[in-house]
Amino acid sequence: MSKNLKNNILLKACRREPTPRTPVWIMRQAGRYLPEYQKVRSRADFLTMCRTPELAAEVTLQPVEIIGVDAAIIFSDILVIPQAMGMNLNFVEGRGPIFETPLRMEKDFNKLRPVSVEEDLGYVLKALQLVKNELAGSVPLIGFAGAPWTLAAYMIEGHGSKNFTEIKSLMYKAPDLLRGLLDKLSIAVADFLSAQIKAGAQVVQIFDSWAGILTPEDFRTFSLPYITRIVQTIKTMGAPVIVFARNAGHSFEALAGIGADVLSVSWTEDLQDAKKMVNGKVALQGNLDPCALFAPREEIRKQVISVLEKAGNGVGHIFNLGHGILPETPVENAKALVEFVKEESENRKARQE
Amino acid sequence: MSKNLKNNILLKACRREPTPRTPVWIMRQAGRYLPEYQKVRSRADFLTMCRTPELAAEVTLQPVEIIGVDAAIIFSDILVIPQAMGMNLNFVEGRGPIFETPLRMEKDFNKLRPVSVEEDLGYVLKALQLVKNELAGSVPLIGFAGAPWTLAAYMIEGHGSKNFTEIKSLMYKAPDLLRGLLDKLSIAVADFLSAQIKAGAQVVQIFDSWAGILTPEDFRTFSLPYITRIVQTIKTMGAPVIVFARNAGHSFEALAGIGADVLSVSWTEDLQDAKKMVNGKVALQGNLDPCALFAPREEIRKQVISVLEKAGNGVGHIFNLGHGILPETPVENAKALVEFVKEESENRKARQE
Numbered sequence: 001m002s003k004n005l006k007n008n009i010l011l012k013a014c015r016r017e018p019t020p021r022t023p024v025w026i027m028r029q030a031g032r033y034l035p036e037y038q039k040v041r042s043r044a045d046f047l048t049m050c051r052t053p054e055l056a057a058e059v060t061l062q063p064v065e066i067i068g069v070d071a072a073i074i075f076s077d078i079l080v081i082p083q084a085m086g087m088n089l090n091f092v093e094g095r096g097p098i099f100e101t102p103l104r105m106e107k108d109f110n111k112l113r114p115v116s117v118e119e120d121l122g123y124v125l126k127a128l129q130l131v132k133n134e135l136a137g138s139v140p141l142i143g144f145a146g147a148p149w150t151l152a153a154y155m156i157e158g159h160g161s162k163n164f165t166e167i168k169s170l171m172y173k174a175p176d177l178l179r180g181l182l183d184k185l186s187i188a189v190a191d192f193l194s195a196q197i198k199a200g201a202q203v204v205q206i207f208d209s210w211a212g213i214l215t216p217e218d219f220r221t222f223s224l225p226y227i228t229r230i231v232q233t234i235k236t237m238g239a240p241v242i243v244f245a246r247n248a249g250h251s252f253e254a255l256a257g258i259g260a261d262v263l264s265v266s267w268t269e270d271l272q273d274a275k276k277m278v279n280g281k282v283a284l285q286g287n288l289d290p291c292a293l294f295a296p297r298e299e300i301r302k303q304v305i306s307v308l309e310k311a312g313n314g315v316g317h318i319f320n321l322g323h324g325i326l327p328e329t330p331v332e333n334a335k336a337l338v339e340f341v342k343e344e345s346e347n348r349k350a351r352q353e
Numbered sequence: 354m355s356k357n358l359k360n361n362i363l364l365k366a367c368r369r370e371p372t373p374r375t376p377v378w379i380m381r382q383a384g385r386y387l388p389e390y391q392k393v394r395s396r397a398d399f400l401t402m403c404r405t406p407e408l409a410a411e412v413t414l415q416p417v418e419i420i421g422v423d424a425a426i427i428f429s430d431i432l433v434i435p436q437a438m439g440m441n442l443n444f445v446e447g448r449g450p451i452f453e454t455p456l457r458m459e460k461d462f463n464k465l466r467p468v469s470v471e472e473d474l475g476y477v478l479k480a481l482q483l484v485k486n487e488l489a490g491s492v493p494l495i496g497f498a499g500a501p502w503t504l505a506a507y508m509i510e511g512h513g514s515k516n517f518t519e520i521k522s523l524m525y526k527a528p529d530l531l532r533g534l535l536d537k538l539s540i541a542v543a544d545f546l547s548a549q550i551k552a553g554a555q556v557v558q559i560f561d562s563w564a565g566i567l568t569p570e571d572f573r574t575f576s577l578p579y580i581t582r583i584v585q586t587i588k589t590m591g592a593p594v595i596v597f598a599r600n601a602g603h604s605f606e607a608l609a610g611i612g613a614d615v616l617s618v619s620w621t622e623d624l625q626d627a628k629k630m631v632n633g634k635v636a637l638q639g640n641l642d643p644c645a646l647f648a649p650r651e652e653i654r655k656q657v658i659s660v661l662e663k664a665g666n667g668v669g670h671i672f673n674l675g676h677g678i679l680p681e682t683p684v685e686n687a688k689a690l691v692e693f694v695k696e697e698s699e700n701r702k703a704r705q706e
Contacts, residue, residue: 163643163644163679165644165647165679165681168642168644168645168647169644169647169648172644172645172647172648172649172652173647173649173652214621215621215623215642216621216622216623216626217623217659218642247600247621249603250602250621250623250626267568268565268566268567268568268569268600268603269603270568270569270570270603273603289521289568289571291516291518291521291522291525292521294518294521294525294526295522295525295526296525299525299526306570322568326516326518328518
C-alpha cells in the first residue's frame with residue numbers, strides 16, 4: 001500500500017522504520033483557522049459539510065496543499081456514530097455539539113440502533129474515496145473515529161462537560177448499563193474503521209478525547225478494554241492504528257501493549273517520559289502545545305526543535321500538536337510549523353549520519 | 354502548636370508521623386453542597402461572604418460540625434489577591450469569577466498595586482482569628498492562597514478558560530512581562546500566607562489549579578520556581594505547607610524537593626505512582642474522584658478503601674478529594690465519606706498492629 005505513495009514517511013514512522021525526516025500533520029488541520037475552510041463553511045453548516053462528500057473532500061484536501069502536511073485526515077466528526085445510532089445531534093455556534101436528548105434512563109439506551117456503516121455512514125466512505133482519488137498517491141489518508149468512552153461521555157452528558165457527573169454517576173450506579181453501551185460502541189467503531197480502511201484510509205486514529213477525566217483505574221476499566229478490542233479487530237487490515245488517549249499518560253505502558261502502532265501524546269505529557277514508558281513498543285505522535293502557534297516565528301522554531309530533541313533519533317516519531325489546532329491560530333504560523341519540522345528534522349538526520 | 358489541639362492528626366500526617374487513623378478534610382468543604390451554607394449565601398453574595406469575617410467564619414465552621422472533618426479551612430477565594438492589587442472582580446452566577454479588565458497591555462500590568470496584607474486583606478485575617486477562637490483547639494485551621502501561575506492565568510484571561518491562549522501567547526511573546534507579574538504575585542502570596550499563619554492558620558495550602566495546562570517544561574519555568582520561593586519564605590514559620598499543583602503529576606519528583614510538607618494529588622493521578630515519585634520526602638493528600646460522591650453508599654466505601662490501600666501503611670497520608678467537592682453532591686454522601694475514612698483507616702491500623 002505504501003509502495004504506491006509518493007510520500008510514505010508517515011506510514012514508515014508508524015512502523016518505526018527510519019525516514020529521511022520527521023513526518024508532520026496537525027490534528028484538526030482541516031479547520032476554522034484556514035480562510036479557505038471558512039469559505040466553504042460560510043455556505044454550509046458543520047454537519048452538512050460532514051455529510052456532503054464533495055464538501056468534506058474539499059476541506060480535507062486544503063491543508064495538504066496550503067500547509068504542506070504529510071497526510072490528509074478525512075474531515076468528519078467523532079459524533080457521527082452516535083448520530084447513526086439514532087441520536088439527534090446539533091452543533092450550536094459557540095457551544096459545540098449538543099445531543100438534544102442525552103441518554104439518562106435505561107429506555108434511552110435501549111432505543112439506540114445498531115449502526116450499519118454502509119447505510120448510515122456511507123457519506124464518510126464516499127468522502128474518503130473522493131479524497132483518495134484526488135490525492136493520487138501524493139500523501140496518505142487518515143481515517144478516524146471516537147473511542148467508546150468519549151462517545152459515551154457525549155451521549156450521556158449531552159455535550160462537552162466540566163465535571164462529567166452524569167456519566168460518572170452512571171458508572172457507579174449502573175455500571176452494566178454503561179458497559180452495554182461501550183460494547184455496542186466498540187462494535188460500531190470497529191466496523192466503521194474497517195470500512196474506512198476498505199474505502200481507502202491508509203492509517204486510522206482513535207480519539208479518546210475524554211480519557212483524562214477518568215482515574216487511572218477507571219480508565220483501565222471503562223476505556224482501555226474497549227479501545228483494545230477495536231484495535232485487535234482492525235490491526236490485521238494493514239493500516240497502522242494511532243491511539244490518542246488524551247491526558248492518560250498514566251497508562252502509556254498499558255496502552256503500548258494493546259496492538260496499536262502509535263500513541264499520540266498530549267502536550268501536557270513529557271515526550272521523553274512517554275518514550276521511556278512505551279519502551280520502543282510503539283511509535284509516538286506529538287506533542288507541541290497548540291498555543292505555541294501563537295508565538296513569534298522564531299520561538300515556534302525553538303519549540304519545534306525542543307520537541308524533536310525529546311524524540312531522540314526521530315525514528316518512530318510523527319510530529320503533531322498535543323491536541324487540535326485552535327481556530328484563532330494564524331495560518332502563517334501553521335505553515336511555519338510544518339516548514340520548521342521539515343527543515344529541522346532533516347538537519348538533525350544529516351547531523352546524525 | 355499542635356500540642357494544644359484536641360485533634361492534631363492532620364498536623365501529624367503532614368509531618369509523616371504515625372496517627373491512629375487517617376485524617377480527612379474536603380477541598381471546598383465550606384460550600385454550596387451544604388444547605389447551611391446556602392442559607393448564609395442567600396443573604397449575601399459570594400464576595401460579601403468572603404469580605405465579612407463573621408459570615409466567612411460561620412461557613413468555615415459548618416463542615417467541622419456537620420461533616421465531621423479533621424480540619425477547618427478558611428472560607429475565602431484565591432482571587433482576593435488580584436483584587437487587592439486593584440483588579441475589579443465579579444462573580445457571575447453560572448460563569449464563575451470574572452475580571453472586568455483583564456491584563457493585556459504593559460500598562461495594565463504597571464497599574465497593579467503592591468499588596469498590603471493588613472490593609473487589603475485584613476478581613477481574611479480577622480475571619481481566621483474568629484474561627485480560631487470558635488474552634489477552641491478542636492481541629493486545626495487551614496489557610497490558603499493561589500499559586501502565582503494560577504492567579505496570573507485568571508488575571509490575564511479575565512476568567513476561567515478552556516485553552517488559555519492569552520496567557521500562553523504572553524508567555525511566548527513577552528515572557529519578561531509575565532515573569533514580572535509572577536514575581537509580584539510571589540511576594541504577595543508569601544506575605545499573605547505568613548500573615549495567615551500569624552493570624553492562626555496551623556497549615557497552609559497553595560492552590561495551583563491551572564498547573565496542568567502547562568507543558569511539563571513550562572510548569573518548571575513559569576510555576577514551580579515561584580511556588581518554591583513562597584514555600585521557602587514561609588516554611589520556617591512552623592505551619593506545614595501543602596502544595597496542590599493540579600494535574601502536574603509529571604513534576605512530583607521536583608515538587609517533592611521544594612520544601613513543602615505535603616503534595617495534594619488529583620484523582621487523575623495514581624496515588625501509588627505519586628508515592629513512588631516522591632519517595633518518602635513529603636506526605637500525600639488525596640485523591641478520591643469528587644464524582645465518587647455520586648455513587649451509592651456502599652460503593653463510596655469501596656472507593657475509600659481503594660484509596661486507603663494505595664496509601665499503603667497510611668503514614669503521611671491525608672484523605673481528601675482529588676479536587677473540590679461538587680455543588681450537586683448529596684450532603685449525606687459527604688458525611689458517609691468522612692465516616693468511612695475514619696472507620697476504614699482505623700480498621701486498617703488495627704489490622705497492621
